[in-house]
Amino acid sequence: MAKVVFKVGDDVSTDIIYPGRFMATVLPTETPQYAFVDYPEFNAKIKKNEFPKGSIIVAGKNFGCGSSREQAASCLKGPDFVVVARNFSRIFMQNAINLGLKMVICPTIEANEGDELEITAEQVVNQTSGKSFPLIPMPKARQAIIDAGGLIPFTRKLLLEAKGKG
Amino acid sequence: MGMTMVEKILAGASGQSAVKAGDVVEPKVDLAMSHENGALVINQFNEIYKDTGLEAKVWDPSRIAIIFDHRVPAESSKTAGNQKKIRDFVARQGITKFHDIRGDGGGICHQILPEFGYVRPGKVVVGTDSHTTSHGALGAFSFGIGATEMAAVWALGKVLNVEVPGTIKVVCEGKFKRHVAPKDLILHLVGKLSAEGANFKVIEFHGPAIESMSTSGRLVICNMTVEAGATSGIVPPDSETLRYLKEEAGVTEVPGLFGPDADAVYDQVITINVSKLQPQIACPHTVDNVKPIKAVLGVRINQIVIGSCTNGRLDDLAIAAKILKGRKVAKGTRMLIFPASTRIYLQALKKGYVATFMEAGAVVMNSGCGPCLGVHQGALADGDVALATTNRNFKGRMGNPNAEVYLCSPAVAAASAITGVITDPRKKGE
Secondary structure, three states, X not given: OEEEEEEOOOOOEHHXXXXXHHOOOOOOOOHHHHOOOXXXXXXXXHHOOOOOOOOEEEEOOOEOEOOOOOHHHHHHHOOOOEEXXXXXXXXXHHHHHHHOOEEEEOOOOOOOOOOEEEEOOXXXXXXXXXXXXXXXXXXXXXXXXXXXXXXXXXXXXXXXXXXXXX | OEOOHHHHHHHHHOOXXXXXXXXXXXXXXXXXXXXXXXXXXXXXXXXHHOOOOXXXXXXXXXXXXXXXXXXXXXXXXXXXXXXXXXXXXXHHHOOOEEEOOOOOOOEOHHHHHHHOOOOOOOOEEEEOOHHHHHHHHHOOEEEEOOHXXXXXXXXXXXXXXXXXXXXXXXXXXXXXXXXXXXXXXHHHHHHHHOOOOOOOEEEEEEOHHHHOOOHHHHHHHHHHHHHHOOOEEEOOOOHHHHHHHHHHOOOOOOOOOOOOOOOEOOOEEEEEEHHHOOOEEEOOEOOOOEEEHHHOOOOEOOEEEEEHHHHOOHHHHHHHHHHHOOOOOOOOOEEEEEOOEHHHHHHHHHOOHHHHHHHHOOEEOOOOOHHHHOOOOOOOOOOOEEEEOOOOOEOOOOOOOOOEEEEOOHHHHHHHHHHOEOOOHHHOOO
């Protein structure tokens, strides 16, 4: 079980998650300082490491739309957030899978900041409101990458297997 | 069962006779493009090879393109450092399609790729930029990916686990009226579909209004398909594609062309009559908040921007120059113009457009992406309102979350520069 620490609406773009003006910063170890930087209160708490790992961001539909910038996923992976959204934009979703950021697609989710959510394989249970919401599994095509912990270990494994065969 | 354009391309690229939407394939990549975010790709690429005992060599240096465009010339020592790191990598790996900061052969990646003939019909193109959708204009399947995904492409030469996208067919009937442009068509379509209406799908364009459209216009509509969430836009290649490749991109060999099958299966078919279109405006703060111009006439504008990978091409500058000739940019309004490539800049110079712009009071900047995404020049003040021919108006997009951005065609931008308020170019008597 984990707490909802931040709630946003529909169509939250990568310009909101990680504004373009910080794009020269690329290292995943450095990007979290600019996560949601235009929401100073939330950003300040991220910088102070106030959130336990697995804390939840709840979003509406089309989370992560816009730019392909990977910083938008790496800045949320750093503090190990879980993003529960009604759905995700394609490139953001792939970046998140590739970096091992946890996402939950939950088309009907209703939750507020402070609510406690329990996430199972089939549903999200809002322990605070007592309601549960079914979730949609991640695209099956990407399951092997998720299982490997991200695209870097997955690709490394492929290269080493090819070398073994060679 | 027939195949769509993208199904055909993905079948070919993954060595299968047929694929359909929902299948999972691993297509070979014909061209892999990055810009300054290549610095992050390099990090991730090296990370893949760490402790493997394998040599970190890219799969094919002739198929990688790197174009500096986001922050040119470098605005900070940090960017300069990233660019230097990429230069070193390019030299070490023998990457040939490299466009450094130069007055000859520089520009925005989504103009450089077609301009230099790097994109061919029927090929698979990936880029670490969401507007990589642009290159569907030449009949390629071209889509944006993240930096880690690109690192895997550099290592393997293919994209892993691609789900074949479904396709939305958009049929464009009719003929554009004076001062109504491809930009108005794509803004209208994004408004109709919504910002997520084409998520995980491809938009395939058909109809007489597409057949008679220049490659420059097709680049505009494919560029902004991502604003409806699309994986890509695509135009079946035709005689115009061949003309562009030969005359403008200097490609000597003639590529084989194919379109979708007549019995291809589409998720949705949308018909738009462009004869009925008015100039369209995307209002703050989402690209799908689209209104016909009459709904926003008279909105005061502090900064007009013409340029970007969307609308910084020669025909865009030509229409702006025609409207601005002998006129002045309104007092209290700034106008920035940045051509999409240095080649276009030089052509605009020779045609006298640059002189027209400067005499009108506009600032003509070097080719690059900077102002569009607020990373390099042209930032807005709190409360500022911008009107731009760029592609996004998200909160904070032009460098300030307390400013507003409206999106429009070059004709609307130029007409509005003269008055300082959103103005219908059809009423200017041009």
